[in-house]
Amino acid sequence: MNLQNLENSIYKLVTETSTNLPKDVRRAIKKAKEAENAGTRAAMSLDTIANNIFMADDNVSPICQDTGLPTFKIKTPVGVNQIEIKEMIKKAIAQTTADAKLRPNAVDSLTGANSGDNLGEGVPVIKFEQWEKDYIEMKLILKGGGCENKNIQYSLPTELEGLGRAGRDLDGIRKCILHSVYQAQGQGCSAGFIGVGIGGDRSSGYDLAKEQLFRHVDDVNPNEDLAKLEEYVVKTANTFGIGTMGFGGEATLLGCKIGVMHRIPASFFVSVAYNCWAYRRMAVNINAETGEIMEWHYQDGEKISFEEEAKAETKQQGEVVKLTAPITEEKIRSLKVGDVVQISGRMYTGRDAIHHHLMSHDAPVDLDGQIIYHCGPVMAKDEDGNWTVKAAGPTTSIREEPYQGDIMKKFGIRAVMGKGGMGPKTLAALKEHGGVYLNAIGGAAQYYADCIKSVDGVDLLEFGIPEAMWHLGVEDFTAVVTMDSHGNSLHADVQKSSLEKLADHAERVF
Numbered sequence: 023m024n025l026q027n028l029e030n031s032i033y034k035l036v037t038e039t040s041t042n043l044p045k046d047v048r049r050a051i052k053k054a055k056e057a058e059n060a061g062t063r064a065a066m067s068l069d070t071i072a073n074n075i076f077m078a079d080d081n082v083s084p085i086c087q088d089t090g091l092p093t094f095k096i097k098t099p100v101g102v103n104q105i106e107i108k109e110m111i112k113k114a115i116a117q118t119t120a121d122a123k124l125r126p127n128a129v130d131s132l133t134g135a136n137s138g139d140n141l142g143e144g145v146p147v148i149k150f151e152q153w154e155k156d157y158i159e160m161k162l163i164l165k166g167g168g169c170e171n172k173n174i175q176y177s178l179p180t181e182l183e184g185l186g187r188a189g190r191d192l193d194g195i196r197k198c199i200l201h202s203v204y205q206a207q208g209q210g211c212s213a214g215f216i217g218v219g220i221g222g223d224r225s226s227g228y229d230l231a232k233e234q235l236f237r238h239v240d241d242v243n244p245n246e247d248l249a250k251l252e253e254y255v256v257k258t259a260n261t262f263g264i265g266t267m268g269f270g271g272e273a274t275l276l277g278c279k280i281g282v283m284h285r286i287p288a289s290f291f292v293s294v295a296y297n298c299w300a301y302r303r304m305a306v307n308i309n310a311e312t313g314e315i316m317e318w319h320y321q322d323g324e325k326i327s328f329e330e331e332a333k334a335e336t337k338q339q340g341e342v343v344k345l346t347a348p349i350t351e352e353k354i355r356s357l358k359v360g361d362v363v364q365i366s367g368r369m370y371t372g373r374d375a376i377h378h379h380l381m382s383h384d385a386p387v388d389l390d391g392q393i394i395y396h397c398g399p400v401m402a403k404d405e406d407g408n409w410t411v412k413a414a415g416p417t418t419s420i421r422e423e424p425y426q427g428d429i430m431k432k433f434g435i436r437a438v439m440g441k442g443g444m445g446p447k448t449l450a451a452l453k454e455h456g457g458v459y460l461n462a463i464g465g466a467a468q469y470y471a472d473c474i475k476s477v478d479g480v481d482l483l484e485f486g487i488p489e490a491m492w493h494l495g496v497e498d499f500t501a502v503v504t505m506d507s508h509g510n511s512l513h514a515d516v517q518k519s520s521l522e523k524l525a526d527h528a529e530r531v532f
């Protein structure tokens with residue numbers, strides 16, 4: 023095999039997966055846009071998402087800043103050297119990372135050190151199988167952390183919030199799948215896709231669930247019962263009112279694919295892999311002799327470019343509140359849930375490592391009146407040592423729940439921005455201290471990178487690129503107030519109303 027060609031082919035596969043959303047996924051997002059009522063927050067978010075999809079393709083830059091845990095599934099003809107393929111994958115991954123097509127995402131679990139090139143113990147994940155065909159099939163999925171954290175595994179029989187007992191039968195499975203969509207709320211960047219694995223043990227069940235994510239969005243399950251269940255789940259989940267980003271709305275789930283395998287008598291697992299709208303999976307067939315790509319998968323049907331959405335002015339409904347830090351307490355207390363804000367001026371990124379650090383250290387900059395953005399960007403450094411932002415969408419804020427309120431009070435921070443909302447502890451602190459939570463559109467990494475006009479500094483870079491504190495100069499960076507200083511939380515409201523909707527489906531259906 024020509025190894026240089028193989029490395030180039032893998033480089034193309036990785037770049038395409040990270041930057042160009044597959045056609046079937048684009049069509050599903052287009053359908054979601056059509057289902058949403060014009061003028062709502064959900065419709066506005068979908069416009070931003072559509073715009074972002076176009077920009078990523080156009081800039082050949084990551085759709086979302088989160089590369090996830092790159093996972094390859096490969097089938098090779100008998101006799102092909104799998105060790106060589108593994109080496110070429112590692113080279114291509116390191117090169118695409120150096121070229122800012124991927125964010126350095128491999129973190130030492132014990133020391134916290136980022137390897138910087140997406141290589142590490144067991145990373146990337148590479149799984150081989152042999153087959154009788156004479157070419158190589160290579161599939162790749164880049165599934166980000168926010169949606170991965172919303173995966174869930176049920177052990178039947180069990181009791182489910184809103185739905186009661188789920189037994190060891192098709193109807194029990196149905197209840198688990200509905201519950202999995204409810205528990206994800208908007209935190210996995212809805213509207214999402216789910217892969218479900220019935221049976222196996224804890225690890226093979228999850229593997230089966232993830233394998234379903236390689237199916238085409240518009241295929242039909244050959245098992246009739248499962249085909250009916252898939253259709254039922256999508257239809258029913260879209261009545262929950264969770265909507266895009268958990269803002270409420272019509273489009274909550276864009277696809278459900280269910281696989282089944284045998285189990286052992288004592289165990290009955292239903293495993294659900296939740297994937298965000300930034301559903302980045304692609305596959306190629308590779309000539310086993312030349313190493314060149316013969317064919318790309320997921321190429322059927324129309325490609326929606328979303329160019330029109332990208333060209334149209336994003337229509338803001340109602341008033342837009344302009345914010346520039348430092349922000350006064352009075353200004354913050356005038357904001358309420360539902361307000362659209364546009365930030366210009368300075369903001370600072372801070373996510374898991376920074377929040378942990380700030381609990382026991384001073385801040386490297388004066389944070390009084392400032393805005394903290396929960397974001398781990400993709401950054402590139404030029405020959406002169408200057409940084410530019412390549413992708414910069416929000417990360418899931420709930421991970422900072424144990425720290426956020428205390429940090430805001432300790433340093434006088436007035437606004438935190440991320441996605442998916444935060445819990446009761448933060449809500450209480452916003453009220454007491456005078457603060458707001460701003461929700462940005464998850465995954466819209468190109469759209470937001472475009473609003474960042476300068477990188478004015480960086481602190482704590484030793485935590486790695488995603489975890490450092492970046493000082494960003496932004497212009498018209500748009501977000502929605504979803505938690506205010508008056509005790510209101512859109513996230514708490516949507517969770518409550520969606521639980522009521524879920525509970526409508528406690529009766530047996532299958």
Ligand SMILES: O=C(O)C[C@H](O)C(=O)O
Nearest residue numbers: 088166167168398417418
């Ligand atoms: O790590 C990130 O940048 C975001 C993550 O994918 C998330 O959804 O929270």
Ligand code: SF4
Nearest residue numbers: 086166168211298465
């Ligand atoms: S930020 Fe959202 S879109 Fe990006 S990987 Fe995380 S869950 Fe997916």
